[in-house]
Amino acid sequence: MGSLFRSEQMTLAQLFLQSEAAYACVSELGELGVVQFRDLNPDVNAFQRKFVNEVRRCDEMERKLRFLETEIKKAEISITETEDYPRAPPPREMIDLEVKFEKLENEMKEVLVNQVTLKKNFQELTELKHVLVKTRHFFREVEVQSQKMQTGMEEGLRADTIGLGIIAGVVEQKKFPSFERMLWRVCHGKAFLRHADIETPLEDPVTGYHVKKSVFVIFFQGSQLKTRVKRICEGFHANIYPSPESQTECQEMIEGVNTRLQDLQSVLNQTEDHRYRALQLAAKNIKTWFIKVCKIKAIYHTLNLFDLDVTRNCLIAECWCPVVDLDQIQQALSLGTERSESTVPSILHIVETDHSHPTYNRTNQFTKAYQAIVNAYGVANYREVNPAPYTIITFPFLFSVMFGDGGHGLVMALFGLWMCVYQKSLAASAGNNEMWGTIYAGRYVVLPMGLFSIYSGLIYNDFFSKSLNIFGSSFNVSGAEYSNETIRHNEFLQLAPESTFSGSPYPLGFDPVWRLASNELTFTNSFKMKLSVIFGVIHMMFGVFLSLLNHVHFNKLLNIICEFIPQVLFLTSMFGYLVIMIFIKWFIFSAANSDKAPSLLITIINMFLFKPPPEQLYAGQQIVQTVLVVIVILCVPWMLAIKPLVLLSQSRKRVVRKPNYQALVNENEEDSTMVEPASDSDKNQDFDFSDVFIRQAIHTIEYCLGCISNTASYLRLWALSLAHAELSAVLWRMVLRIGLKMDSYIGSVVLVGVFAFWAVLTIAILLIMEGLSAFLHALRLHWVEFQNKFYTGDGHLFMPFSFRAILEAREE
Incomplete structure (x- = not known):
């Protein structure tokens, strides 16, 4: 906590790392997270640095993992979360990971291609089945009509006997009106169209969306009309299928299509099961793979900041680090050298410099939000007094002076307590919504603001715009020597303080009698x-x-x-x-x-x-x-x-x-x-x-x-407190008292709805809007009125190389 009052004492260190031990040493420093490396190659292009190929390989592995993650989410498979982050793998394991990811990607792409092909065949057969069923129905109608006109005609009524051509197919329902109009205009009304909608939507094998389609049958005469009809079908992306000429052929084709559909369905089920099992295995390890690849990429990106000494076969790095952590840094370097099996130890050398030092204030879950409030105005200069520890008390206190209502403060405190108690379960949802993530990050600010508001509400004796008579009023009405008749029939009476005041003030806050006074x-x-x-x-x-x-x-x-x-x-x-x-x-x-x-x-x-x-x-x-x-x-x-x-x-x-x-x-x-x-x-x-x-x-x-x-x-403390109290009183008089005035059973029913409306307005206006207003004004009082007396805020933050910080930023 010492660094919270004043930033940590920082020093510039020089690291001499052997080439074979540099990867392991940087990995250990990344796990430690107390070192900020400087770029010693500012004039070198990013594509011309030594480890740019390794960074590109990591980018390719991340692309493959994102592809697998997308497929896992499409299959609605839950990804196994890892509580402990795995360590960065050694460089030789990078090749194994590349081979594994390449194999998984190729396997998944092959499965997807086969699945799309099978689904496309399945869709075509399904459409053909509907075409055959609907066409058979059309021919039955024609057969009935023809038998009435010509008796003795053989069964089936071949189309060529009356000289008509037939084209049957399937088109989307939303395109059918335009398709029908185009057919009428181009064929000049000489083509006869029959259609029927398919009841169940069909799945598009490419996009996966369900599309509603219709079956159509076009009767025409002549080769020119046939050419025109086919072009119209092609223009509207309609699928054309062969149409049988007799009822017997139609029934045989339907039976054959049903058999093929059953075979395709079984193959599709087996393909989907294989895909699901492969994705399930990937879902168990994909988080770990992401972490490993992210750490490898971060290490090589950091190694690109180093300077290469060809004569000594070593890498030279410069880094800012806290003085108190020098021993830990030295131990991390020694551990990295041992793991790399290098014979030459890594060297840590302190360098005297005139460069501006970074500012580093250690924080925890409680102080992190207050430090963020201070840093939003400006980062403290190196070793300058940090306003954050004092803001922990003054910020919620000044907020409560403007927000002083015990009831509203209680609701806010309970909300903050709920976020603090269930912070682990709420952390996952906080990353998906920016607004909710901001509120969740300030949970340890919301809770003290609510608690301080309860205290200020007790001082103001204001609880949802009503006063609490806990200790009994210090004013005695009987001392005014008014008769009961006078008290009942006079709306305004003045109490003489010298005769009605008991002499001992109200123990805590305002006397509740002020809530009834006209000069309150x-x-x-x-x-x-x-x-x-x-x-x-x-x-x-x-x-x-x-x-x-x-x-x-x-x-x-x-x-x-x-x-x-x-x-x-x-x-x-x-x-x-x-x-x-x-x-x-x-x-x-x-x-x-x-x-x-x-x-x-x-x-x-x-x-x-x-x-x-x-x-x-x-x-x-x-x-x-x-x-x-x-x-x-x-x-x-x-x-x-x-x-x-x-x-x-x-x-x-x-x-x-x-x-x-x-x-x-x-x-x-x-x-x-x-x-x-x-x-x-x-x-x-x-x-x-x-x-x-x-x-x-x-x-x-x-x-x-x-x-x-x-x-x-600072008079805004008075103005906002007055505005909050008056808004709360207006909500009481204009909303809640409507239900309280009714004495019948209907009043109890009305009171339920009125109370719900009052609660919604209280939360939306007094808690959210007024709370945000008081928060912003308290922020201004600290940034401008308080910090300008001693705080320069022209420093720059200490940004350590930390795997945990990199992974948390990636998750956000």
Whole structure:
């Protein structure tokens, strides 16, 4: 947890790996996951590197595995998940995997080709069967009609006796209307068409989709019409089948087709069983194969970053790594050398460098989401104070101040608890939906937000817009000396605090009597507005004191004197004094003398105008306020001019080596990142006082104006809390009370529907929309108002070479 407060101490190391041991060493480092390699061949094309052929072979193996995975999913076979990731196989096993995948792919392709051919034959025979059945039906109709017209005609009524040609086939149902119109127009109505729909859809052997088709029989006369009809059938992709000339031939063909269909069905079943068994065997191992190929590819891709030393037959690598993990890295190198059976040990050498160090903060499941919130604004500079551990408390707390409702907080807490308890079962579905994946990743943020909201709801005494009378009200109505008749027939009555208040305040939060008061909004507004100012000043002051930790860590004495001290005095003298005045007003004035309480806004305005306050809150108030205003005025030139003048004096005292402005600024700025060494031309440049002064003026103006605007920005705590409470009250008055007003049995039925509607609106508006709004505003308060006091956020993340991270990214 130490690296959570400040990033890990990093170092640049050089690795000397023998060619035969490099693969095994990189594999062990990938399992360890604490090393970030640098590219030592930035000018070399990706297709010209040493291990590009191995990477291509891995790409080909991944393609074959994706093909098998697609077929497994088509067959609806469940893929066996692997809990433990297998280690990266040795290079010689890569050939075995290639042969195995090639064999499986060829076998599966051969099965698919045979299956498509068999299905195509099966479809043709099925269509032929329907054509024969429908044609026989057509001929029976013709035979009946012909027997009525000509008696003694021999059975079957051959078509050629009346000089007609016949074409029978099958066409898709959706194409049949166009097919019929085209036939009528081209043949000028001289072709006779009969059709019938096939009841069961037929499967397309290529696409696998089911298609509805119709059988048609066309009667025509003459060779020209025959040619035209065939061309129309070809244009509409209709399948033409032979048509028997007699009932006997038709029956014989139907029997033969049925026999062939049975034989084909048995062959198809055997082919499908063989395919299913082969895919079942592949499904048991495909996850393991994917992991192995992914690790092999990652290793060779990393080896392409190394520099090859031909004279020593070794690979040279440079990597960033945490100092505390150097022993583990050395052990991983030794283990990799042993497994490769290399006789020359791998060497780890620490290198001194001026390059900027990466930032590495170790996280766990709980702190990962908060660190992601901070990194979304900007990655901390190397060894800079990390806001994440403080955000763990302040973020859900400020959220709850805006979302303060005990009932809504309870629902949110239960939802977060459900995600945390069943996180293993929910992890699989989180990767399939981006929105749900984002919510699931923040489960340890949602749970504290709900718990803090319950606490804030108890303080506000707000539970689904209603108050809870747990301890009994501190106001006694009988003390107002009102008669029962007066109380019953008067909607608005004023309680005298001096006679109705019991003297002991409500033990926790607001007194429930305020929910019944007509001036509830006036009271809660005043309280929440002052509370938001108090929280804002404390939060900003905490950020300023965190900057002191940066100055002390980087030994920036000049920044402590010229920035931290005047910043604290400026903020304390202006808004810190306002917070103290709020507490003084709360302690001095009560309900009995509240009419004599002065306005704090008028007091602060008179303070900066050097006017005496109309009413003294304490002795010597005018003197104290005058001194505070003078301190505020003096802090501005203190922050503005002293630091540039000191830097100018230091630059004049340097005789031997005159550093440029960039070096001076890097010695005195908060940024701890080491910069590239200055060139000779830069060393000879003079110190630019105007540039330094302008930059310092910008920082001074930004801080002074920021203190005012940031304090006003914290009033969003009050505004969103008011909006949430009012929306909740509106839902209660306008929706739920409709069902509660009915006393009959019908009211209970109506209440069920009204409650469902109220619950949907509560979840959609108050929990989701209002919750998201409060989340975004809490995010802004941390990014802008809090972190700008101490956080630079110009660093770059430490991206270690880790098999687990690569596989998790692939699954996502």
